[in-house]
Amino acid sequence: MDNTTVSAKDTIQLDGVVDELLPGGKFKIRIESGQFITGHLGGKLRLNKIRIINGDKVKVEFSPYDLTKGRVVYRY
Numbered sequence: 105m106d107n108t109t110v111s112a113k114d115t116i117q118l119d120g121v122v123d124e125l126l127p128g129g130k131f132k133i134r135i136e137s138g139q140f141i142t143g144h145l146g147g148k149l150r151l152n153k154i155r156i157i158n159g160d161k162v163k164v165e166f167s168p169y170d171l172t173k174g175r176v177v178y179r180y
Contacts, residue, residue: 116166117177122158131156131176133164141166146177154179 123140124132129150133143143164145156156162156179163178 114168116168116171118164118166118174119180120162120164122156122160122162125156125158133162133174133176135164141172141174143174143176146175149176149179 118135118137120133120135120141120143122131123134126132126142129144131143133141135141141164143162145154146165149156156176161180162176163180164174165177166174
């Protein structure tokens with residue numbers, strides 16, 4: 105039997121800058137390589153009502169399966 109779940113240690117973390125606020129609590133983020141990805145707030149940021157605006161530097165966490173979408177886990 106194959107275990108196909110992704111654990112926290114299997115994620116990829118990169119820094120980026122919020123470029124645009126999108127509807128539905130999503131963000132367009134430019135990562136270090138210059139690519140744009142779509143991101144949403146992670147659990148603790150949402151729970152503590154941390155606001156993200158244009159120009160904020162953030163840490164984004166990706167699944168190795170889809171590198172076009174990520175979760176914002178930290179705001180610098």
